[in-house]
Amino acid sequence: MIVRALQAVPADDATLVERVRRGDESAFSALYERHARYLAGVLYRIMGHDAETDDILQETFVDAALQIGQLREPSQIRSWLVTIVVRRAHRALGARRRRKWFGLRVAEISPRCADPKLRQRIDELYEQLDRLSPDMRIPWVLHRIEDQGLADVAAACGVSLATAKRRIAAADERLNRRMHATG
Amino acid sequence: MQRDDLRAVRDAMDPPWDDLRAQRVLRAARTGRASRRLVRRRMWAGGACLAAAAVVAAVFVVRMPARSTVAPAAVSSASVAPAGSVMELMDGSRLAIGPSADVQVELQAPGAVKLVQRAGEVHYDVTPNPARSFEVRAATVRVRVVGTAFGIHMDKDSVHVTVQRGRVAVDDATGTTELGAGEELKRSLKLESAALAPSEPEAASSIVAPRASAEAVASVEDLLRRADQARASGRLDEAAMLLQQILVLHPKDKRAGAVLFTLGKVERARGNPAVAAAHFRACSRGPLAEDALAEEASAWMAAGQTGNAADAARRYLQRFPDGPHVARMRRMVE
Numbered sequence: 205m206i207v208r209a210l211q212a213v214p215a216d217d218a219t220l221v222e223r224v225r226r227g228d229e230s231a232f233s234a235l236y237e238r239h240a241r242y243l244a245g246v247l248y249r250i251m252g253h254d255a256e257t258d259d260i261l262q263e264t265f266v267d268a269a270l271q272i273g274q275l276r277e278p279s280q281i282r283s284w285l286v287t288i289v290v291r292r293a294h295r296a297l298g299a300r301r302r303r304k305w306f307g308l309r310v311a312e313i314s315p316r317c318a319d320p321k322l323r324q325r326i327d328e329l330y331e332q333l334d335r336l337s338p339d340m341r342i343p344w345v346l347h348r349i350e351d352q353g354l355a356d357v358a359a360a361c362g363v364s365l366a367t368a369k370r371r372i373a374a375a376d377e378r379l380n381r382r383m384h385a386t387g
Numbered sequence: 388m389q390r391d392d393l394r395a396v397r398d399a400m401d402p403p404w405d406d407l408r409a410q411r412v413l414r415a416a417r418t419g420r421a422s423r424r425l426v427r428r429r430m431w432a433g434g435a436c437l438a439a440a441a442v443v444a445a446v447f448v449v450r451m452p453a454r455s456t457v458a459p460a461a462v463s464s465a466s467v468a469p470a471g472s473v474m475e476l477m478d479g480s481r482l483a484i485g486p487s488a489d490v491q492v493e494l495q496a497p498g499a500v501k502l503v504q505r506a507g508e509v510h511y512d513v514t515p516n517p518a519r520s521f522e523v524r525a526a527t528v529r530v531r532v533v534g535t536a537f538g539i540h541m542d543k544d545s546v547h548v549t550v551q552r553g554r555v556a557v558d559d560a561t562g563t564t565e566l567g568a569g570e571e572l573k574r575s576l577k578l579e580s581a582a583l584a585p586s587e588p589e590a591a592s593s594i595v596a597p598r599a600s601a602e603a604v605a606s607v608e609d610l611l612r613r614a615d616q617a618r619a620s621g622r623l624d625e626a627a628m629l630l631q632q633i634l635v636l637h638p639k640d641k642r643a644g645a646v647l648f649t650l651g652k653v654e655r656a657r658g659n660p661a662v663a664a665a666h667f668r669a670c671s672r673g674p675l676a677e678d679a680l681a682e683e684a685s686a687w688m689a690a691g692q693t694g695n696a697a698d699a700a701r702r703y704l705q706r707f708p709d710g711p712h713v714a715r716m717r718r719m720v721e
């Protein structure tokens with residue numbers, strides 16, 4: 205007997221979300237495969253290293269699975285997932301700052317970069333970002349590095365547009381001052 | 388930093404990402420989700436226990452305390468199980484819930500588990516425990532088990548019980564019927580009046596036993612042809628039913644292994660990976676063993692059961708160290 209492969213028709217995000225809400229495991233996997241890689245990149249650039257990416261990403265998808273009933277616009281699931289990633293990253297950055305206060309260092313995995321000058325610039329940038337509070341660091345990374353619009357940044361950080369603009373401007377000012385000071 | 392510099396930072400700051408890492412995070416997410424749900428249910432159950440205990444204590448205080456006949460409070464977690472998923476109960480029994488199924492857990496207590504199935508197809512894999520009763524009510528039919536694997540498919544007209552392993556007792560208006568492995572019973576919900584008159588020529592329920600007469604039973608070729616047509620047309624429920632009929636009516640046919648394999652593929656397509664894994668496992672000794680073992684491991688992984696997936700992957704690696712699925716199986720064991 206010939207065993208035929210069944211062809212799957214790719215479903216859009218909204219359809220997959222509805223299926224996840226009905227308990228469809230394959231739809232959950234499909235959403236994960238569609239968005240995990242992107243979220244890993246955003247997370248990596250927020251955190252500055254790869255040590256905690258897997259843990260935060262895993263918790264992001266657990267949160268998403270358990271809270272998916274609250275998603276108002278299923279077609280906007282990527283933005284919603286970024287919101288969850290931001291919330292988790294904020295918590296992790298806060299914990300990291302507290303560990304540093306107690307003299308505990310987290311083992312860091314430096315970014316891969318063939319260009320030594322670029323590598324040095326990245327190291328300097330993230331050294332200065334580590335001195336910013338998560339409230340300033342995250343919107344700055346989302347706007348300046350991820351190139352997200354201000355409205356998207358505000359939504360991801362759960363703040364008003366005015367607050368997002370103000371925090372990004374404050375981060376700009378401090379980073380420019382400190383990085384010029386270090387030459 | 389200039390905009391171009393920041394763009395270069397973004398391009399350079401890209402985490403290494405491959406299938407292995409993606410699957411590892413997904414597995415961890417599934418495990419984390421199941422753990423959080425279990426914690427929530429236990430917290431709910433714990434709350435219900437405390438509430439029930441408070442009631443018992445209140446009764447204790449009000450009445451004479453000498454010999455209380457109040458039974459220990461049972462844990463009631465009336466939770467609705469999501470369709471298209473695998474649900475694990477507190478006693479370790481598992482439900483593979485079809486996409487259009489509707490099943491609710493009414494009671495989970497050390498001595499009793501009760502569920503109500505209202506629609507669709509659910510497969511029950513019940514852990515053996517003679518000290519615990521396990522029953523599923525489907526309309527006017529009640530299925531009681533000790534330790535077995537069985538399925539209930541119901542629609543508005545009928546309830547269809549099939550047993551893959553062990554024995555079940557089925558209660559309905561006609562009385563109690565025991566079914567063993569390979570047997571099935573179909574109860575029409577429309578012919579309830581017939582059930583009250585056993586002398587009627589058409590019985591309200593029928594049991595299909597493994598050995599039926601050749602004239603009354605469709606041939607394997609006919610059932611396979613119809614199952615193929617159903618699959619090609621996307622009627623996966625019908626395809627699954629037809630393939631299961633082959634296994635029940637023709638259990639010794641030499642094509643049983645291929646049927647089980649195909650049934651596994653159909654169940655995967657229907658979103659029942661745990662059920663699919665069981666079918667693949669059942670044909671992992673015959674001529675399709677190599678692919679069946681690999682499919683079993685993949686199906687367990689899709690069902691979120693990483694331990695079973697790793698176990699199947701190890702069995703594959705032992706038996707087929709040079710097989711085409713070795714790389715994928717090794718990743719599951721790591």
